[in-house]
Amino acid sequence: xxxxxxxxxxxxxxxxxxxxxxxxxxxxxxxxxxxxxxxxxxxxxxxxxxxxxxxxxxxxxxxxxxxxxxxxxxxxxxxxxxxxxxxxxxxxxxxxxxxxxxxxxxxxxxxxxxxxxxxxxxxxxxxxxxxxxxxxxxxxxxxxxxxxxxxxxxxxxxxxxxxxxxxxxxxxxxxxxxxxxxxxxxxxxxxxxxxxxxx
Amino acid sequence: xxxxxxxxxxxxxxxxxxxxxxxxxxxxxxxxxxxxxxxxxxxxxxxxxxxxxxxxxxxxxxxxxxxxxxxxxxxxxxxxxxxxxxxxxxxxxxxxxxxxxxxxxxxxxxxxxxxxxxxxxxxxxxxxxxxxxxxxxxxx
Numbered sequence: 001x002x003x004x005x006x007x008x009x010x011x012x013x014x015x016x017x018x019x020x021x022x023x024x025x026x027x028x029x030x031x032x033x034x035x036x037x038x039x040x041x042x043x044x045x046x047x048x049x050x051x052x053x054x055x056x057x058x059x060x061x062x063x064x065x066x067x068x069x070x071x072x073x074x075x076x077x078x079x080x081x082x083x084x085x086x087x088x089x090x091x092x093x094x095x096x097x098x099x100x101x102x103x104x105x106x107x108x109x110x111x112x113x114x115x116x117x118x119x120x121x122x123x124x125x126x127x128x129x130x131x132x133x134x135x136x137x138x139x140x141x142x143x144x145x146x147x148x149x150x151x152x153x154x155x156x157x158x159x160x161x162x163x164x165x166x167x168x169x170x171x172x173x174x175x176x177x178x179x180x181x182x183x184x185x186x187x188x189x190x191x192x193x194x195x196x197x198x199x
Numbered sequence: 200x201x202x203x204x205x206x207x208x209x210x211x212x213x214x215x216x217x218x219x220x221x222x223x224x225x226x227x228x229x230x231x232x233x234x235x236x237x238x239x240x241x242x243x244x245x246x247x248x249x250x251x252x253x254x255x256x257x258x259x260x261x262x263x264x265x266x267x268x269x270x271x272x273x274x275x276x277x278x279x280x281x282x283x284x285x286x287x288x289x290x291x292x293x294x295x296x297x298x299x300x301x302x303x304x305x306x307x308x309x310x311x312x313x314x315x316x317x318x319x320x321x322x323x324x325x326x327x328x329x330x331x332x333x334x335x336x337x338x339x
Contacts, residue, residue, distance in 0.1 A: 036253075072287050076253035078280035081287035088291075119286055167279060 001099040006196055007063040008052055013192035015045035021188060028181040032168040036077055037181040044075040044083070060100050064091030078166060079182065082116055082129065083189075089115040106140040113137055120165060127161040127168065127175065129182035136190045144194040151190035155183040209239040210317040210326045211266025214310055215259055215276040215285060217252045219245035225307055229314040239317030240266035254280040256288055263295045271298035271323030273313050275330060277306045298323060304330035 018025070022038030029037035048067045057063050068088025071080050090112035094100050100108075113133045122128040136151035156179065163175035166182075212229070216222040222245025230238050242262035247253035263272050272295070276282045285301045288294040300323065302309060309330035316329035 040253075069291070072284065072291075073256045076247040076251070076255060076280070078283050080254075080256070081280065081283040085287050085290065115290075119283060119290075 003099045004058050004063050007060045009196040010193050011048055011067050013195045014189050015049045017188040017192050018042050018045045025181050025185055032175050032178045040075045040077040040079055044071045047074040059096050059098055061091045061094035085119050086112040086116050109137045122165045126164040127158045127180045128165050129186040131158050132183040132186035144197040145199040148191045148194040151187040155187040158183045207320055208268040208270040210270045210323050211240045211272040212313050213262045213274045214243050215281045216245045225310050229310040232311050233314045233318045241314055242266045254284045256284055260294055263299055267296040273302050273326045275302050275304055275309050302327045302330045305333050308333035
């Protein structure tokens with residue numbers, strides 16, 4: 001079973017991964033975006049770890065709901081409301097249970113990913129974070145490691161795609177040949193989940 | 200001083216842009232074009248705290264609270280994270296005053312239409328319709 005500490009470890013591991021990879025995320029965001037993805041997420045997840053330490057929510061749902069709210073408040077770019085919605089909806093779906101199982105987490109994450117797709121209007125294949133998240137959630141029933149691998153594969157598979165959402169879509173065919181920064185950071189989020197689980 | 204015209208409370212208008220200068224200038228433009236006399240409450244929410252380009256949930260919440268007179272708040276945005284942040288705040292349920300709506304409208308033309316309509320005492324639905332109708336105004 002997964003308790004609040006597990007979810008705190010997930011968020012802390014995500015913050016560390018974003019910190020480590022911030023330059024790469026921003027570099028990916030330079031040719032097809034506005035070169036702020038790494039710094040925006042860094043600011044957001046730094047604020048997430050700070051508020052989790054301060055308020056110390058004691059349920060899995062409480063941890064993710066608070067983290068999501070904090071991202072919406074602090075990021076300043078589109079990744080704030082998108083990741084904020086992902087975590088907040090996932091947290092709300094987990095409810096107030098003190099511990100949750102992996103099947104419950106997989107189901108809750110699917111609710112979160114659906115909310116992201118609704119908010120941004122993106123579908124798989126649009127060259128967005130959805131391309132990493134959907135296969136990861138599908139693979140979570142198997143193992144955390146499988147979810148991480150699926151997210152990484154999904155992020156890599158965005159390179160030949162033409163962007164159909166966000167600023168990159170203004171570039172049309174010129175968006176082809178670049179890996180999507182949002183899908184890349186989503187792969188970091190799933191890798192951090194596997195790390196929290198010790199896989 | 201009162202914000203009311205003819206006894207009814209006026210709809211508030213919030214203008215969200217990635218740029219503080221754009222939000223403030225469009226607010227000034229829309230208020231100016233709404234003409235003499237009392238105009239509806241209008242507040243810009245531009246850029247991020249500290250002055251950079253981006254979207255601030257806190258500035259949006261503060262702007263909406265500042266223009267809320269109880270008749271609803273019409274929020275107009277430029278693009279990208281401005282749209283997504285307002286939608287995410289509306290989904291939160293308690294971050295914005297009751298009767299706050301995101302308006303599907305072009306930013307500049309919609310702002311002028313919204314402020315003119317709101318200043319004339321139109322209700323929230325009519326303010327939103329006036330702003331959305333600005334899409335239909337072709338220039339060529």
